[in-house]
Amino acid sequence: MKTRYSFGGDEHIFVEVDEEMSLEAFFxxxxxxxxxxxxxxxxxxxxxxxxxxxxxxxxxDVIAPExxxxxxxxxxxxxxxxxxxxxxxxxxxxVFYNDPWTHETLMRFRERHQDPASTDLEYxxxxxxxxxxxxxxxxxxxAPWFVSMVGFVAGLPFTYQLxxxxxxxxxxxxxxxxxxxxxxxxxxxxxFGCVYSVRGAGGYQMFGITPxxxxxxxxxxxxxxxxxxxxxxxxxxxxxxxxxxxxATLAEVEAGRYEPKIASVQFSxxxxxxxxxxxxxxLLEALDG
Amino acid sequence: xxxxxxxxxxxxxxxxxxxxDLGRPGYYHLGLPISGAMDxxxxxxxxRLVGNPDGAAGLEAVFLGPVLRFVADAVIAITGATMxxxxxxVEQPLWTAFAASAGQELSFGYLKAGAxxxxxxxxxIDVPEVHGSRSTYALGGLGGFEGRALKAGDQVKFAxxxxxxxxxxxxxxxxxxxxxxxGTVLRAMPGLYWHRITEESQGTFFEDSWKVAPEADRIGYRxxxxxxxxxxxxxxxxxxxxxxxxxxxxxxxxxxIQGPGGTEPIVLHRDxxxxxxxxxxxxVISADMDLIGQLQPHQPVRFESIDMEGALxxxxxxxxxxxxxxxxxxx
Numbered sequence: 001m002k003t004r005y006s007f008g009g010d011e012h013i014f015v016e017v018d019e020e021m022s023l024e025a026f027f028x029x030x031x032x033x034x035x036x037x038x039x040x041x042x043x044x045x046x047x048x049x050x051x052x053x054x055x056x057x058x059x060x061d062v063i064a065p066e067x068x069x070x071x072x073x074x075x076x077x078x079x080x081x082x083x084x085x086x087x088x089x090x091x092x093x094x095v096f097y098n099d100p101w102t103h104e105t106l107m108r109f110r111e112r113h114q115d116p117a118s119t120d121l122e123y124x125x126x127x128x129x130x131x132x133x134x135x136x137x138x139x140x141x142x143a144p145w146f147v148s149m150v151g152f153v154a155g156l157p158f159t160y161q162l163x164x165x166x167x168x169x170x171x172x173x174x175x176x177x178x179x180x181x182x183x184x185x186x187x188x189x190x191x192f193g194c195v196y197s198v199r200g201a202g203g204y205q206m207f208g209i210t211p212x213x214x215x216x217x218x219x220x221x222x223x224x225x226x227x228x229x230x231x232x233x234x235x236x237x238x239x240x241x242x243x244x245x246x247x248a249t250l251a252e253v254e255a256g257r258y259e260p261k262i263a264s265v266q267f268s269x270x271x272x273x274x275x276x277x278x279x280x281x282x283l284l285e286a287l288d289g
Numbered sequence: 290x291x292x293x294x295x296x297x298x299x300x301x302x303x304x305x306x307x308x309x310d311l312g313r314p315g316y317y318h319l320g321l322p323i324s325g326a327m328d329x330x331x332x333x334x335x336x337r338l339v340g341n342p343d344g345a346a347g348l349e350a351v352f353l354g355p356v357l358r359f360v361a362d363a364v365i366a367i368t369g370a371t372m373x374x375x376x377x378x379v380e381q382p383l384w385t386a387f388a389a390s391a392g393q394e395l396s397f398g399y400l401k402a403g404a405x406x407x408x409x410x411x412x413x414i415d416v417p418e419v420h421g422s423r424s425t426y427a428l429g430g431l432g433g434f435e436g437r438a439l440k441a442g443d444q445v446k447f448a449x450x451x452x453x454x455x456x457x458x459x460x461x462x463x464x465x466x467x468x469x470x471x472g473t474v475l476r477a478m479p480g481l482y483w484h485r486i487t488e489e490s491q492g493t494f495f496e497d498s499w500k501v502a503p504e505a506d507r508i509g510y511r512x513x514x515x516x517x518x519x520x521x522x523x524x525x526x527x528x529x530x531x532x533x534x535x536x537x538x539x540x541x542x543x544x545x546i547q548g549p550g551g552t553e554p555i556v557l558h559r560d561x562x563x564x565x566x567x568x569x570x571x572x573v574i575s576a577d578m579d580l581i582g583q584l585q586p587h588q589p590v591r592f593e594s595i596d597m598e599g600a601l602x603x604x605x606x607x608x609x610x611x612x613x614x615x616x617x618x619x620x
Contacts, residue, residue: 006480008542009572010600014481021528021537048318048540050564055540065597151320151563154429158538172531191528198429217431228319
């Protein structure tokens with residue numbers, strides 16, 4: 001893991017913890033951003049963690065860029081040795097896979113896809129060596145996901161599945177981005193999943209849709225008073241649901257009665273690495289218990 | 290009593306007229322960009338002319354101005370793009386505070402230079418603050434007037450003035466700014482994923498003349514016409530994706546210049562997408578961000594390489610210009 005520092009103009013410092021994605025890189029980035037936040041350095045205006053990198057925005061009238069760069073580098077060694085354990089939440093997200101709305105959308109943009117003759121799910125299942133869509137969905141929903149970054153647009157979580165690298169799903173993005181994606185589409189690109197918080201352009205493959213809003217610009221929903229549901233470090237479980245459950249859940253959402261299922265958990269990277277499946281089972285127990 | 294009617298009605302909305310102030314910092318880590326006026330200097334100037342604090346909310350009108358009917362008396366000032374304002378058809382000066390009476394209609398002539406006009410009203414536009422700002426973030430349907438650009442029939446309130454408008458006060462020509470029709474230079478610091486392109490492409494990027502593409506909005510400005518960028522060969526890192534322009538999705542600095550496929554660079558602006566999977570060659574310096582907001586499609590632009598020292602000097606020049614603004618308005 002080789003960490004690289006660069007100025008993003010006169011107001012940003014960009015830190016690439018590692019060129020490739022891994023939970024180790026994510027944890028190092030999270031440790032550094034947490035330590036930097038706690039240090040309360042004058043002149044830092046925003047700290048944005050990402051998958052395997054992070055960005056600090058600063059006011060160069062308050063702190064000299066070179067001086068800040070040196071200070072940030074000073075957090076690296078401690079982050080490498082920091083305990084990779086966080087207190088976080090696991091959130092259940094119901095997903096209607098293979099739904100009619102993302103299907104209609106993906107058919108409209110077929111000429112922008114690598115394989116116009118398949119659906120996004122069929123294509124993803126095939127190139128990841130699953131015999132059929134059902135077994136692919138079972139793998140997608142079978143292990144929980146880490147929210148490794150929130151961004152692109154307001155409140156959109158990037159997710160990284162808690163499985164060994166050999167089992168990571170990988171899918172290229174569309175050849176050319178779509179101009180439309182239904183709101184709350186569950187998508188996939190590279191080694192990352194995402195949930196589109198708003199309707200709009202997008203390049204990720206589309207696997208399904210959730211009835212559970214994750215962003216509320218008016219802050220009216222009980223669990224979205226702060227507008228956004230997800231924060232980096234959250235854990236998500238995708239729970240497959242059928243059309244009937246989707247419709248029933250949506251009715252609850254529209255009546256303002258829906259509350260997501262959320263439990264507090266602790267996640268330790270070492271414990272996960274020692275026994276991924278056992279560790280995941282414990283995380284899921286917290287939701288079901 | 291007067292307050293209840295302190296509003297204007299939108300007769301025609303223009304192309305994309307939004308409520309903007311100086312933005313909503315602090316939520317970029319959750320994907321919510323800063324938003325606010327693309328040309329901050331112009332909004333500040335307009336606000337000072339009508340006696341508002343710098344951060345009062347005004348209107349940003351792009352390419353085509355709106356038609357507004359005032360329901361109450363108001364003092365207004367229009368800055369930024371050269372889009373001549375008219376009251377009941379009579380042309381009014383730009384960069385100058387003037388009075389509009391209840392019942393009068395504010396409209397605009399054709400755009401002559403620049404791209405975005407700023408309309409400040411004494412008291413400021415009165416829409417609810419969301420996370421500390423009245424700016425519109427249309428992509429997320431947040432802030433501003435119902436989270437969107439204005440539409441015909443909207444009734445938009447403005448607050449009671451707190452300062453003293455400087456009726457007739459005007460801002461001297463030499464500190465007004467518009468993007469020149471030719472020879473616009475955007476200064477950028479190479480960095481971020483600059484090492485991903487070949488030495489030759491590092492040269493052509495700054496040598497070539499680029500043109501603003503039609504896809505230019507508050508999220509970002511796309512440029513075309515320069516030579517495509519060539520990449521240094523590599524094994525794609527895990528999670529980055531197979532295209533040589535892909536990276537493991539990271540944050541995007543404001544002003545960062547990304548190059549999907551290495552072809553048409555995009556400079557992210559106030560409504561930036563906060564992150565994604567495209568490499569970036571560097572970042573336009575903060576002092577030149579306002580200028581981008583005044584660029585029209587097809588306008589020729591060159592990028593010029595600058596180091597940190599130069600960027601900080603340019604920043605001081607911008608501060609000096611704001612100070613001169615204060616001096617000439619006696620504030």
